[in-house]
Structures are given as structure tokens and as C-alpha cells.
């Protein structure tokens with residue numbers, strides 16, 4: 018059928034039944050699906066933003082955006098003690114070990130943090146940025162010529178995600194039913210939504226005012242390892258973003274994060290994110306009373322090594338509870354540190370894995386941490402409680 022395959026497929030399917038079709042034989046990766054009705058011929062050409070970048074196998078480097086003014090917190094919501102001091106309090110000594118009442122409070126703050134994170138994730142998933150060029154054609158012949166051109170371009174291209182094409186007929190001459198995607202959400206809009214949900218639940222967003230941090234959540238995009246400040250940066254198709262939520266509810270902090278996909282994320286990035294998540298759960302599965310903390314680092318490092326991913330060393334898990342950052346320090350790499358887990362103890366595990374360099378660079382804002390080589394970084398985090406039988410994940414919905 019080649020080189021007429023595409024158009025034949027197009028024509029046959031449009032003429033036959035106007036149903037949704039896939040055109041895999043002509044595209045290596047991905048497929049494009051549209052629904053359409055009968056009438057004038059259209060051709061939809063979908064362009065990925067990353068065409069140029071992908072050809073050089075490089076993403077756009079992350080750049081600082083504009084940070085919006087401080088968001089207020091109602092007076093009646095209790096603040097953690099560090100708020101309004103510009104100095105980050107650092108890690109306080111002494112583990113967080115709780116009695117039955119404290120555990121109930123930890124469960125409540127953990128659950129709220131998890132609900133907020135889940136909600137933040139839905140904001141990402143809804144927003145898929147794709148530039149959809151709609152070429153309106155007056156005849157099937159025109160559609161045919163364009164389809165051939167696109168097919169030829171694809172054949173000689175190394176592009177991973179550029180698009181074609183489905184044709185349809187519409188009597189209405191109206192393209193407004195074409196599935197257009199939304200522009201990407203700005204990280205500041207994520208902050209706004211997270212801030213609102215936390216205060217609506219009577220809690221304080223722990224990052225806000227911690228050592229002068231200006232926002233209520235950390236949003237770390239692509240090569241950002243952690244502590245990204247929400248700003249005017251709009252997410253783009255193919256980005257990954259870690260959202261790190263901590264809430265202070267009834268005097269207890271619950272801390273959790275996850276990495277989300279924006280639109281069509283390539284396989285390499287998906288794999289990094291998947292393995293990072295596995296590292297977190299493997300680390301958690303080691304935990305129980307009496308177990309050495311260093312087992313967590315070994316387990317995570319061994320799993321990351323299998324995929325040749327880097328494990329970031331400078332940023333660590335920590336005790337959490339009445340204090341945001343307490344002992345012990347949880348290292349995610351192989352180490353020989355002393356210390357054992359205690360019944361009733363709460364702490365975070367939050368591995369950060371990178372595709373390339375593990376060395377961090379900190380931006381002039383003194384917070385945003387990115388990989389020195391611009392390679393992708395992913396992170397997942399839970400707050401856990403050491404129980405009789407092992408560990409309970411507190412930051413679950």
C-alpha cells in the first residue's frame with residue numbers, strides 16, 4: 018500500500034463509519050486518536066513542543082519565574098514556631114516518638130497531607146499542553162497530499178513524538194469540537210490550590226515561612242531535585258514535577274511528596290519515576306523496631322544501581338512530628354551511620370534519583386536545587402510510623 022497507506026487508511030475509515038481510529042503503522046511511538054463526524058475534510062497535525070529539543074536529546078533548562086505575593090493564612094490557624102523567623106531551624110535533636118494520642122494526631126496530619134497531594138496531582142493530570150494545528154482542507158485530494166508530506170517527514174525524522182493526523186468530515190465547518198488541549202498549569206496555581214485546601218482544613222502549610230521559604234508547597238520540575246519555589250512557570254507536555262506537601266495540623270506535621278507526569282512523558286523519564294517510587298517502597302519495607310536506619314540507604318541505593326540511576330546525597334529524610342525536621346537523618350545511599358528504629362517513632366523516607374549527575378546546584382533564591390548537568394531528577398516521600406510489625410504509612414488517603 019505504501020506510500021498510499023496513510024491516506025488509504027484515512028479514507029477508508031472516514032468513509033466507512035467515522036469512528037475513532039488509531040494509525041500506529043505509521044508512527045513509531047504514540048498514537049493519535051480523534052473522533053469525528055461527516056462532511057468537509059480536516060486534517061489535524063499535532064506538534065510536540067519538544068521537536069527541536071528532542072532532536073538534540075535535550076530539554077529546555079528550567080529557569081526562575083516570577084514569584085507571586087505572599088498568601089495570607091487566617092489568624093485562627095495555629096502557626097509552627099519557626100514562622101516569621103528568617104533562620105531555618107535546622108534539624109532538632111531527639112527522635113519523634115509518640116504515645117497513642119500523638120499517633121492519632123500524626124495519622125490525621127498524614128492523611129490530610131496525602132489528600133492535598135492527591136488533589137494537587139489531579140491538577141497536573143487535567144492539563145496537557147499540546148499545540149494542535151488544525152489544517153482545514155477543502156477536499157480529500159488536499160488531505161491526501163498533506164498526509165503524504167507528513168508521512169515522509171516522519172519517516173526521515175528521529176522525532177519521538179510528533180504527530181499526525183486523522184481526517185474527518187464535518188457538515189458544520191466547525192472546528193470547535195476538535196479536542197484542543199489546555200495550556201499547562203503554572204506552579205503558582207498549584208501553590209494557590211494547595212494553600213487553599215490546607216487552610217480550609219484548619220491546617221498551616223508547613224513550608225510557608227520556613228527559613229523564609231515564600232510559598233506553601235515545593236514544586237520541583239524536571240532537573241529540579243527538590244525545594245522548587247512555585248512561580249509563573251507553566252508546565253509543558255513531557256515535564257515531570259514533584260509536589261512536596263507538608264501540613265501542620267493540631268500541632269503535628271505530615272510530610273509527603275510524589276512525582277507526576279505532565280502529558281506525554283517519554284519512556285526514559287517514566288522509568289526514572291517508576292524506579293524512584295519502587296525505591297521508596299523498598300525502603301519502607303525494611304522498617305521495623307530495632308532495625309538499623311542504614312538498611313534503608315542500602316536498599317534504596319542497591320535498587321537504583323540496577324538501573325544506573327544516581328542517588329542524591331545532600332538531601333535526606335528526617336524525623337517528623339511536633340517538629341518539621343527532627344532526628345534521625347535518613348540517608349538514601351549506602352552508609353555506616355549508627356541508630357535503630359524505635360516503636361512509635363515517625364520519620365520520612367524521600368529518595369531523590371537522577372538520570373545523570375547527583376551533584377546539586379542551588380539557585381540564587383537559596384532554595385531551588387537542580388542537577389548540575391540538567392539531567393532529570395525524581396522523588397517520592399512518605400511519613401511513616403514504626404509499629405510492632407513493621408511500618409505504617411501515615412501519608413495515605
Ligand SMILES: *[C@@H]1O[C@H](CO)[C@@H](O)[C@H](O)[C@H]1NC(C)=O
Pocket residue numbers: 039041046047048
Ligand atoms: C495507543 O494509545 C492507547 C491509549 O492511550 C494506549 O493504551 C496504547 O498503548 C497506545 N498504543 C501505542 C502503540 O502506542
Ligand SMILES: *[C@@H]1O[C@H](CO)[C@@H](O)[C@H](O)[C@H]1NC(C)=O
Pocket residue numbers: 189191192193194
Ligand atoms: C460550533 O460548535 C460550537 C460547540 O459545539 C457551537 O456552540 C457553535 O454554535 C458552532 N458554530 C457553528 C458555526 O456551527
Ligand SMILES: *[C@@H]1O[C@H](CO)[C@@H](O)[C@H](O)[C@H]1NC(C)=O
Pocket residue numbers: 381382383
Ligand atoms: C541568599 O543567601 C545569601 C547568603 O546568605 C544572601 O546574601 C542572599 O541575599 C540570599 N538571597 C535571597 C534571594 O534570599
